[in-house]
Amino acid sequence: MRYLNEYKDKTILVTGGAGAIGSNLVKKLSELEAKMIIILDDFSSAKKWNIPSLANVMLVEGDILNEEYLKRVFFERPEYIFHLAAFFANQNSIDYPEKDLAVNGMGTLKLLRYAQLTGIKRFVYASSGCSIYGSEAPLPLTENFMSMKLSTPYQITKMLGELYSNFFNHQYGLEVVKARFFNSYGPGEIPGQYRNVIPNFIYWAMKGMPLPITGTGEETRDFTYVGDIVDGLLRVAIMEEAIGEEFNLAAGKEIQIGQLATMINELTNNKAGIKYTARRKWDNKSRILASIEKANTLIGYNPNTEFENGINQTINWFKNKWDNIEKAAKFEPGMSSAVRDGKADK
Numbered sequence: 353m354r355y356l357n358e359y360k361d362k363t364i365l366v367t368g369g370a371g372a373i374g375s376n377l378v379k380k381l382s383e384l385e386a387k388m389i390i391i392l393d394d395f396s397s398a399k400k401w402n403i404p405s406l407a408n409v410m411l412v413e414g415d416i417l418n419e420e421y422l423k424r425v426f427f428e429r430p431e432y433i434f435h436l437a438a439f440f441a442n443q444n445s446i447d448y449p450e451k452d453l454a455v456n457g458m459g460t461l462k463l464l465r466y467a468q469l470t471g472i473k474r475f476v477y478a479s480s481g482c483s484i485y486g487s488e489a490p491l492p493l494t495e496n497f498m499s500m501k502l503s504t505p506y507q508i509t510k511m512l513g514e515l516y517s518n519f520f521n522h523q524y525g526l527e528v529v530k531a532r533f534f535n536s537y538g539p540g541e542i543p544g545q546y547r548n549v550i551p552n553f554i555y556w557a558m559k560g561m562p563l564p565i566t567g568t569g570e571e572t573r574d575f576t577y578v579g580d581i582v583d584g585l586l587r588v589a590i591m592e593e594a595i596g597e598e599f600n601l602a603a604g605k606e607i608q609i610g611q612l613a614t615m616i617n618e619l620t621n622n623k624a625g626i627k628y629t630a631r632r633k634w635d636n637k638s639r640i641l642a643s644i645e646k647a648n649t650l651i652g653y654n655p656n657t658e659f660e661n662g663i664n665q666t667i668n669w670f671k672n673k674w675d676n677i678e679k680a681a682k683f684e685p686g687m688s689s690a691v692r693d694g695k696a697d698k
Contacts, residue, residue: 355590359384365430366391367416367463368437370398372541373478373533376578377434377585382406384586392416392425397440397547399680401673402540416459426466431473432589435463438478438510442634444546445506456509464520464528474527476589477517481532481600482573483507484514487636492643495532495598503634514598527595529588531581534602534642538578538662539669543681550575550663553613554670555681557622567631569610572639574602577662580655587651594651602642603655615660619667 364381368374369391375398381389388408394415403411410428414421416437438456439445445452460477467475483506486499502508520526541547543555553563584601588594613626647653670677 355587356384358590359386359432359586361385361387362432363388363428363430364390364432364434365425365428366434366436367393368398368435368478369393369411370395370400370403371436372402372538372578373536373581373585374398374434374436375402375404375540376538377436377582378409379404379406380582380586382408388428390425390428390430392421393437397542397544399542399676401676402542415455416463417454419462422462422466426470429470432476433463433467433472433474434476434478434585434589435460436478439506441480441546441548442483442504442506443632445504445509446634449505452505452509456506457512460513461516464516464526468520468524468526472526474529474589474595475517475520476529476531476585477513479514479530479532479598480507480510481534481602481642482637482640484511484532491639492604492641493600494643495600495646503636518596521596529594529596530598531585531588532598532600532602532642533581534574534576534600534640536576536578536581538666540578542677545683549573549609550612550616550666551670553616554620554667555677557616557620557624558670558674560622560624562624562627563613563617563622565609565613565626565628566635567609567628567638569608569613569626569628570638571609572606572641573609573612574605574640574642575607575612575659575662576601576603576655577657577659577665579662580657583655584647584651584653587653591651597646597650599647599651599653600642600644601647601653602644603657603659604642604644605659606639606641607659615663616667619660619663
């Protein structure tokens with residue numbers, strides 16, 4: 353795997369580096385002997401204890417809209433950028449659409465501009481395959497499908513980030529890659545009001561609560577282990593075949609939500625079972641399945657984490673970090689209908 357050797361002695365910026373994908377990416381980059389990994393994170397949805405304590409990691413606490421912090425991190429002359437920071441996700445964007453546009457739209461534009469002005473080697477943009485394809489795309493979802501029928505501000509601004517990336521590639525020759533994530537899960541994601549379904553299910557199961565399913569339970573998602581996503585990111589930032597392209601980083605498999613809930617209840621010995629609630633208005637995809645043929649062909653992406661094994665590793669992380677997780681998990685009442693009804697993003 354020659355591409356892994358390319359990170360040695362490099363300076364790399366990871367926005368959102370305290371999150372689940374970001375913290376795992378930072379840890380891997382440190383193992384690959386990067387000279388410096390700069391984390392830019394405002395901790396709006398992550399915690400400092402989630403960042404690995406490593407000699408070659410530098411933390412800048414601030415948001416991507418603030419020019420002072422942007423100047424600080426670009427002063428270090430990073431050669432590669434992994435732009436993972438985002439206002440996450442669907443329900444959050446419905447509740448706070450202006451904030452979503454500011455962070456996911458203007459924040460991404462600012463980073464691209466700084467990258468272009470400072471001669472960054474490559475800019476990897478974290479997009480969302482679960483979002484940008486819309487509800488009418490044929491399965492499996494392939495990278496060449498485009499949709500104008502998007503149902504949340506988050507979906508719109510994730511597509512906006514891809515379009516801005518395309519502009520900087522075409523206008524200025526900036527080497528950009530768009531990595532489309534699918535239902536990522538694994539160690540590092542703190543449960544909460546606007547987080548993904550797996551960490552929330554594990555949290556509720558470990559507290560002996562019934563797991564809420566919004567729908568029938570037959571809905572499917574393409575759950576992708578964080579370690580496999582990290583491998584895909586490391587590939588697209590180095591390989592020449594990735595420049596200007598978009599890639600689904602997924603498992604390429606469907607898992608039913610009901611099956612997921614049952615598995616988590618069994619693995620955590622939760623006897624509270626499952627409860628069913630109405631689907632949210634914006635949640636109009638009964639199935640999600642990505643094609644990973646393009647990523648496999650062009651960059652050799654080959655996810656190999658078995659789903660139950662990935663869930664077990666995530667549960668073990670919860671057990672090891674339980675005191676921190678229990679203090680950090682926030683499900684504040686009254687802020688959105690999703691929280692009031694005990695629902696979580698899928």
